[in-house]
Amino acid sequence: MTTTPIARASQARSLGRMLVVRVLGTIGILLVLSIIVFSMLHLAPGDIVKNLLGNRASSPEAIAAIRAQYNLDQPLYMQYLIWLGNTLTGDFGQSIRLQDSVSNVIGSRLGITAALSGLAFLLAVIVAVPLGVQSAVRSGSWIDRFATGFGIVGLSAPTFAVGLLLLYTFAFYLPIFPVYGSGDGGLDTLWHLVLPAITLALGLGAIILKLTRTAMLRELESDYVTFGRARGLPDRQVHLIALRNAAIPIVTGASLVLTFLVGGTVLAETTFALPGLGTLLQGSVLFKDIAVVQALTLLVAVTIAIIALLADLAYIFLDPRIRAKESAQ
Amino acid sequence: MTETSMTNVPASGAGLGSGSSTQVAVTALTIDGPAGVVVAPFDFSIAPGETLALIGESGSGKTLSAKAIAGLLPAGFSARGTIALSSATIELPATDAVWRATRGRRISLLLQDPFTSLSPVHRCGTQIGMTIDAASATRLSREERTARITQSLAEVNLPADVARAYPHELSGGMRQRVAIAAALATDPELLIADEPTTALDASNQGEILDLLRGLQEKRGMAALLISHDLGMVRGRAEHVLVMRHGEIVERGVTSSVLNAPSHPYTRALIEADPSLTDRSAGIVRTASGAGVTAAAADADSAIGDLVTATDITKSFGDKTVLHGVSVTVGRGETVGIVGESGSGKTTIARCIAGLEHETSGVIEFDGFALPAGRASRTPKQMQIVFQDPYSSLNPMISVGRSLKLALRVAGRPASDLNGLLQLVELPTDFASKRPAELSGGQRQRVAIARALAVQPELLICDESVSALDVSVQKQILDLLAKLRVELGLSILFISHDLAVVRQLADRVYVLRHGEVVESGLCHDVLNAPTHPYTQALVAASIHEAPTH
Numbered sequence: 001m002t003t004t005p006i007a008r009a010s011q012a013r014s015l016g017r018m019l020v021v022r023v024l025g026t027i028g029i030l031l032v033l034s035i036i037v038f039s040m041l042h043l044a045p046g047d048i049v050k051n052l053l054g055n056r057a058s059s060p061e062a063i064a065a066i067r068a069q070y071n072l073d074q075p076l077y078m079q080y081l082i083w084l085g086n087t088l089t090g091d092f093g094q095s096i097r098l099q100d101s102v103s104n105v106i107g108s109r110l111g112i113t114a115a116l117s118g119l120a121f122l123l124a125v126i127v128a129v130p131l132g133v134q135s136a137v138r139s140g141s142w143i144d145r146f147a148t149g150f151g152i153v154g155l156s157a158p159t160f161a162v163g164l165l166l167l168y169t170f171a172f173y174l175p176i177f178p179v180y181g182s183g184d185g186g187l188d189t190l191w192h193l194v195l196p197a198i199t200l201a202l203g204l205g206a207i208i209l210k211l212t213r214t215a216m217l218r219e220l221e222s223d224y225v226t227f228g229r230a231r232g233l234p235d236r237q238v239h240l241i242a243l244r245n246a247a248i249p250i251v252t253g254a255s256l257v258l259t260f261l262v263g264g265t266v267l268a269e270t271t272f273a274l275p276g277l278g279t280l281l282q283g284s285v286l287f288k289d290i291a292v293v294q295a296l297t298l299l300v301a302v303t304i305a306i307i308a309l310l311a312d313l314a315y316i317f318l319d320p321r322i323r324a325k326e327s328a329q
Numbered sequence: 330m331t332e333t334s335m336t337n338v339p340a341s342g343a344g345l346g347s348g349s350s351t352q353v354a355v356t357a358l359t360i361d362g363p364a365g366v367v368v369a370p371f372d373f374s375i376a377p378g379e380t381l382a383l384i385g386e387s388g389s390g391k392t393l394s395a396k397a398i399a400g401l402l403p404a405g406f407s408a409r410g411t412i413a414l415s416s417a418t419i420e421l422p423a424t425d426a427v428w429r430a431t432r433g434r435r436i437s438l439l440l441q442d443p444f445t446s447l448s449p450v451h452r453c454g455t456q457i458g459m460t461i462d463a464a465s466a467t468r469l470s471r472e473e474r475t476a477r478i479t480q481s482l483a484e485v486n487l488p489a490d491v492a493r494a495y496p497h498e499l500s501g502g503m504r505q506r507v508a509i510a511a512a513l514a515t516d517p518e519l520l521i522a523d524e525p526t527t528a529l530d531a532s533n534q535g536e537i538l539d540l541l542r543g544l545q546e547k548r549g550m551a552a553l554l555i556s557h558d559l560g561m562v563r564g565r566a567e568h569v570l571v572m573r574h575g576e577i578v579e580r581g582v583t584s585s586v587l588n589a590p591s592h593p594y595t596r597a598l599i600e601a602d603p604s605l606t607d608r609s610a611g612i613v614r615t616a617s618g619a620g621v622t623a624a625a626a627d628a629d630s631a632i633g634d635l636v637t638a639t640d641i642t643k644s645f646g647d648k649t650v651l652h653g654v655s656v657t658v659g660r661g662e663t664v665g666i667v668g669e670s671g672s673g674k675t676t677i678a679r680c681i682a683g684l685e686h687e688t689s690g691v692i693e694f695d696g697f698a699l700p701a702g703r704a705s706r707t708p709k710q711m712q713i714v715f716q717d718p719y720s721s722l723n724p725m726i727s728v729g730r731s732l733k734l735a736l737r738v739a740g741r742p743a744s745d746l747n748g749l750l751q752l753v754e755l756p757t758d759f760a761s762k763r764p765a766e767l768s769g770g771q772r773q774r775v776a777i778a779r780a781l782a783v784q785p786e787l788l789i790c791d792e793s794v795s796a797l798d799v800s801v802q803k804q805i806l807d808l809l810a811k812l813r814v815e816l817g818l819s820i821l822f823i824s825h826d827l828a829v830v831r832q833l834a835d836r837v838y839v840l841r842h843g844e845v846v847e848s849g850l851c852h853d854v855l856n857a858p859t860h861p862y863t864q865a866l867v868a869a870s871i872h873e874a875p876t877h
Contacts (some may be wrong), residue, residue: 223445230399230440231460231512232433241448241459319450320495 015316015323022312026305033301034087037294038080041070044290048072051288052096069093087298093291097284102295105280112182113276116193116268117261120200125254128205132212136220137239147209154206159264163199163271170195180273196272200264204257211253215246247318255311259304352376353519353551358410358421360393360402360575368394368575370410375519375551375568380542382554382566382583384598386798387769390575391555395521397421398553399438400428412436414518434464437517441524443504447496453507454478454492457514464515481510485540501670502533506540513544520545523555530669530825532869538565557798559598563587571595601800634693635660635819636681636711636787641690643676643843650676651843653690656821658787663813663820665834665851667827667866673843678791678823682706682713695786708738712780716792718772722764728775729760735782745782752815753778754808770801774808781812787819788812794829806832827870831855839863 044051050058052066066072071079086093092102135147171179183192219225219242228238266278273279277296284292315322353375360368368390375381385391397408400423412419414435419427432438440446447456457478462469469477479489485506496504505525512520522541526534542565545552554566562569562583569586571579571594579592590596636658643651650673658664668674679685681692686701699705715721722731732750733743747757753774764772773793780788790809794802810833813820824830830837830851837854839847839862847860858864 223440223442224448226401227438227440227446227508227511228448228459230401230432230438231463232429232431232437232515233459233463234429237459237463241451244450245448247450321449321497324495324497 018316019313022309026309030302030305034084034298035080037297037301038083040294040297041290042076044288046288051290087295092295095284095289095292097287097289097292102291105292106277106295106299109275109277109280112189112193112274113265113269113278115189116196116200116265116274116276117258119190119193119197120204120268121254121258121261123197123201124204124208124257127201128208129212129250132209133216133239133243135209136213136216137235139217144213147213151206151209154202154209157202159199159203159267160271162202163196163268166195166199167271182274182276192272192274196268196274199271200261200268203264204261207257208250208254212246212250215249216242219243219246244318248315251311251314251318255307255314258307262300262303352415354411354413355398356411356413358394358397358408358412360390360397360406360408363405366575367406368397368572369577371570371577373568373570373580375553377518377549377551378546379568380545380552380554380566382556382562382569383572384556384559384562384569385572386557386598386800388574389572391557391572392523394572395438395523395553395555398519399436399521400432401438416518433460433515433517435517436519436521437512437515439508439512439520439522439525442528443501443508444496444528446508447504447511449496451495452492453494453496453499454482457481457492457507457511460511460514477514481514482507484513484544485510500533501529502537505529505533505537509537509541509544513548513550516548517550519551519553521553521555524557525554526561527556527558532669532866534561535869559587571598597800601803633660634658635662635695636821637691637693638677638681639691639693641677641680641692642688643673643680643685644688649688649843651680651687654840654843654845656681656838656845658819658821660786660819661813661817662836663809663822663834665822665824665830665837666840667824667830667837668840669825671842672840674823674825674840675791676843677840678713678789678821681821682711682789684713708783709785711787711789712783712785713789713791714773714776714780714793716795718769718776718796719764721776722772722779724764726763727760728762728764728767731775732760732779732782735779739783741782749778749782752781752812768801769797770804773797773805777805777808777812781816784816785818787821789821789823791823792825793822795824795826802829803832809833827855827866839866 041048041051048070049063049066049072052070053062071082074082090103092106094100095102095105098105131143131147131150135141135144138144167179171177177195178192181192183189220239222242222245224245225238225242228241229235233241265276266282268274269276269278270282277299280292281296283289284296317323354372355374356372357370358368358372359366359370373381383391383394393402393406396402397406397410398412402408408421410421412421416435417431419431423431447453454475458474461474461477461481475492478492482489482491487503487506487510491499491503491507496507499507505528509525520541525541526537529537538561541552544550554562556562564583566583569579569581569583570577571586571592573594579586579590579595586595587599590599634657636656638654638656640653640655641651642649642653650671654673654677656664656666656677666674666677676685680687680690680701683699683701683703683706692699692701694706694710722728729746732746736743736745736749746760750757750759755771755774755778759767759771759775764775767775776793777788788809794805797805806829809820809822812818820833822830822833834851836849837851838845839854839858839860841862847854847858847863854863855867858867
């Protein structure tokens with residue numbers, strides 16, 4: 001019944017196979033998405049050439065140049081394949097609004113958004129998970145009531161309102177933090193990102209807090225917690241055992257929330273006037289800057305797919321039963 | 330309470346204070362619940378190396394008593410009384426600090442279900458190691474801890490590599506051994522074992538109890554064995570307390586209580602006990618099966634087969650759980666399938682019901698082949714009653730609505746509801762109740778009524794009485810026996826419990842590792858088993874220990 005070294009080796013092999021299958025699946029989904037993203041060009045209302053020209057004068061030469069650049073004379077599937085080939089080699093075309101290559105435009109703003117999302121997620125997890133655990137362990141106490149109140153506020157307060165409130169309080173009345181902008185890099189940028197990150201983290205944290213509390217409450221009811229206490233394990237250790245078992249729903253929740261975060265940065269970036277991907281997306285959509293919108297959509301899709309893949313892998317890492325089931329298939 | 334002093338009480342309160350200082354003595358243990366006293370004051374003491382059994386049905390207060398002594402009462406309950414151990418005396422209610430110093434080191438509690446009492450995501454060795462760490466004053470080195478874990482595993486007859494395994498990789502019996510190793514790693518004075526074998530198969534039950542007994546003698550540890558099963562206690566406990574509605578109704582030396590019970594409740598418990606002892610088996614058979622067996626034996630050959638499953642193989646991934654199993658159920662016949670968990674007995678039932686797709690083999694109903702899967706079966710052909718009546722009924726809707734839904738499926742008028750309730754011997758006013766208001770036995774009756782609403786030809790009972798108390802079990806079995814006669818039902822009865830199958834089945838199949846090792850008339854197979862595995866099962870299910 002117990003595992004021998006040979007069984008372990010074969011388990012490792014089948015886990016490897018499973019990994020390959022998951023990665024291939026993710027690539028498949030991204031290919032389907034790329035078709036949808038590609039067709040954005042053709043689905044956008046108005047004439048394609050006109051859209052691509054933007055506010056440039058539509059001289060016959062310019063039109064011919066655009067037709068050649070986007071291979072509009074070729075059949076549709078060739079257009080797609082050429083576009084896909086370019087995309088895969090990092091060539092997303094030109095931004096008509098900013099008169100620069102899309103990869104440059106995105107590259108210059110990726111850092112700030114990544115830093116903002118990362119900071120917000122970190123803040124949310126660091127505060128919400130321990131608070132959720134404590135409020136489950138001391139269910140009904142003042143800490144539980146505080147956490148529940150915090151959760152309701154975090155879930156219901158709109159991001160921009162929280163952002164404005166924080167700006168008034170901590171940048172205007174108490175001038176601790178800067179009002180807008182992204183700073184001069186390094187620690188200064190981090191300092192500039194604190195308020196927007198808190199703004200984003202509040203909503204995220206509220207969801208993670210609720211998930212953690214619910215999952216922990218369920219695990220604390222279980223027999224192995226009682227058995228742990230019955231054989232004299234210290235409270236801290238018993239709670240850690242329960243948390244380890246509650247980790248799966250928490251990771252699922254956290255990964256879902258993280259994907260929301262990718263879209264949620266727009267509001268925070270607008271409120272705090274941060275030159276990130278969110279404001280870029282907003283501007284590009286308004287301006288019908290299709291190449292940028294395509295690239296951003298694809299970027300978001302890739303990010304979400306990677307997060308989902310990581311969450312899947314986390315399950316396998318966290319739960320030996322899922323590991324056994326996966327390797328049996 | 331009034332009856333505690335009526336019997337010959339050899340080792341209770343009498344020796345307190347003046348007697349042997351090494352014995353565990355509990356005085357005036359009382360448990361208060363939200364609505365007053367739930368367990369009336371009682372005393373007991375246990376000498377080192379001895380076992381006291383606390384017997385009662387669920388709801389009698391026996392598990393609350395166990396939890397009170399371990400300081401693990403649920404919120405809303407509190408205990409009073411004194412627990413005197415050789416190393417300390419605990420006045421209840423005690424503070425958290427007192428319990429921290431007591432639990433694990435002086436008193437340990439072993440739970441009923443080894444499938445839930447170990448954390449599924451921690452290795453077994455880690456979980457044993459946690460107990461060792463919790464009780465040791467100094468930090469152990471890695472090697473030291475590993476050595477102690479190996480030693481703990483060896484004590485419960487498990488190899489050292491079990492330490493690397495996760496609970497789900499082990500069988501129920503092995504898991505309970507790991508739990509015992511974890512509970513005893515700190516060498517407590519008193520072990521409370523709350524129904525430690527109820528969740529296990531018959532052949533494991535004896536082994537686990539004997540293992541506990543051996544460890545107890547070796548360590549001079551006192552044990553409080555909580556059980557609903559009088560038969561199991563035979564020969565494994567020196568003294569017994571019988572509890573009912575929070576009061577001790579009888580106490581004394583085990584053999585004298587079992588052989589000459591003085592309280593009617595104890596007598597009822599002994600009579601309801603389905604052990605394969607001649608006495609109780611006789612009672613049960615006259616109550617449920619007499620007269621039916623002969624008729625059904627005729628039916629077996631004369632009227633023909635209702636369901637024939639031939640050469641069924643079922644694989645999950647590369648794991649094959651059924652290797653060419655063939656089962657037939659005749660019209661009006663009750664067929665038992667017996668085996669331990671993992672034997673494939675549930676899988677074959679699910680294949681027949683269409684809930685699993687068999688990998689190969691043919692299932693015929695009434696002479697016609699049924700393709701795999703549910704789509705090819707009609708509700709009128711067969712219905713299934715599951716093990717757990719708590720999860721198989723929708724808690725949000727009333728019993729009446731559940732049953733009316735089933736009647737509608739069958740195209741029967743809703744006015745048949747009362748008849749349906751009467752069929753399963755439930756009062757008609759139960760229609761307005763929700764499942765939460767019913768006991769386990771009543772819920773199982775509702776589940777049976779729901780299955781019978783469509784008037785099926787075959788009723789599949791998958792461990793349908795395993796979750797119930799002994800006396801309730803007997804009532805449900807009697808009901809099934811009555812129904813098969815009244816309705817001419819064919820029943821396929823799946824169970825790990827030989828004693829239960831014996832009460833109901835005409836023929837029996839014994840399954841092991843996905844193969845039928847023995848089959849035949851129930852009486853023949855269980856009285857004169859030919860296969861060594863069946864012999865072991867039969868031997869294990871006779872609770873009568875050799876010393877008595």
